[in-house]
Amino acid sequence: MIQELAQQLVDLIFDWGYLGIFIMMVIESSFIPFPSEIVLVPAGYLASKGDMSITYIMGSALGGSLLGAFINYYLALTLGRKFLLKFGKYFFIFPETLDKMERYFKSHGHISTFTGRLIPGIRQLISIPAGLARMNIVEFSIFTTLGAGIWALVLTLLGYFIGANEALIHEYLKEITIIVLVLLVILVWIYYTYQKRKA
Numbered sequence: 129m130i131q132e133l134a135q136q137l138v139d140l141i142f143d144w145g146y147l148g149i150f151i152m153m154v155i156e157s158s159f160i161p162f163p164s165e166i167v168l169v170p171a172g173y174l175a176s177k178g179d180m181s182i183t184y185i186m187g188s189a190l191g192g193s194l195l196g197a198f199i200n201y202y203l204a205l206t207l208g209r210k211f212l213l214k215f216g217k218y219f220f221i222f223p224e225t226l227d228k229m230e231r232y233f234k235s236h237g238h239i240s241t242f243t244g245r246l247i248p249g250i251r252q253l254i255s256i257p258a259g260l261a262r263m264n265i266v267e268f269s270i271f272t273t274l275g276a277g278i279w280a281l282v283l284t285l286l287g288y289f290i291g292a293n294e295a296l297i298h299e300y301l302k303e304i305t306i307i308v309l310v311l312l313v314i315l316v317w318i319y320y321t322y323q324k325r326k327a
Contacts, residue, residue, distance in 0.1 A: 146180075149188040157196025157252060157276070159203070164189075165283050169297060172287020185284055186277070193276035194269065197255045201268060204259025212260065226260060233261035238271045239319050243312045245275025248305060282308075 140148060149171055156162040168189060174180040212221050233240065237258060244254030258268050282304060290296045 146184050146188040149185060150192040153189050153192025153280075154196040154199075157193040157255075158199045159252065159256075164279065165286075165297075165301060168280055168283035169287035169291060172284040172289075173291025174287075175284070176288045176291055182284060182288065186280060189280040189284070190273060190277055193280065194273060196252075197268075197272045197276070200252070200255035201259035201263075201265075204256040205262060208256065208260055209262075229257060229261040233258060233263040236323075237261070237263040238267050239316065241268055241271040242275045243316060245272055246279055246308055246312060251275070251279070 144151070149167060152162070152167045153164065156164045156167065168185070171180060171185045171189075172182070175182045175185060209226065212226060213223060241254055241258055241263070245251045255268075255272070286297060286300060286304070290300065
């Protein structure tokens with residue numbers, strides 16, 4: 129079943145080309161949960177066979193990720209913020225909460241966005257608090273691109289080098305995810321230690 133689905137996705141990406149990668153990454157990066165490894169690992173495998181270019185795969189993946197993130201950001205900024213200002217008290221979210229979130233993202237939005245884009249299950253959602261907090265759009269774009277770009281490159285290279293071996297992909301993906309999480313914990317600790325000393 130999983131192998132059939134993976135094969136269908138490989139065929140679909142091959143048929144749609146880079147537009148297919150772009151559309152799927154828009155979906156993956158917006159509010160619809162969709163694992164990016166299902167898209168980028170097969171794409172990397174196709175690149176290893178010479179059917180696609182890693183450069184264009186990365187361009188399509190980054191473009192799609194950024195557009196999906198902007199969708200979440202602007203929905204949260206417009207509809208989400210208005211809704212919470214009007215009805216937030218019923219969910220114990222008050223205007224002061226949004227003000228605190230806004231101050232936090234003004235000071236720490238870059239590290240939050242960057243690390244959030246590298247954490248499974250959070251990367252699709254990090255754009256929502258950024259939008260609610262009215263994070264600077266240029267900073268949001270830069271750090272979203274950095275985080276999404278690193279993850280997209282990891283998955284594409286995984287597909288490129290071992291795309292034909294499904295068992296190895298699962299094994300390496302688990303190990304890579306653990307390594308990334310450990311590195312992020314270290315990075316966040318260094319960041320907050322620096323901020324504390326600076327203060």
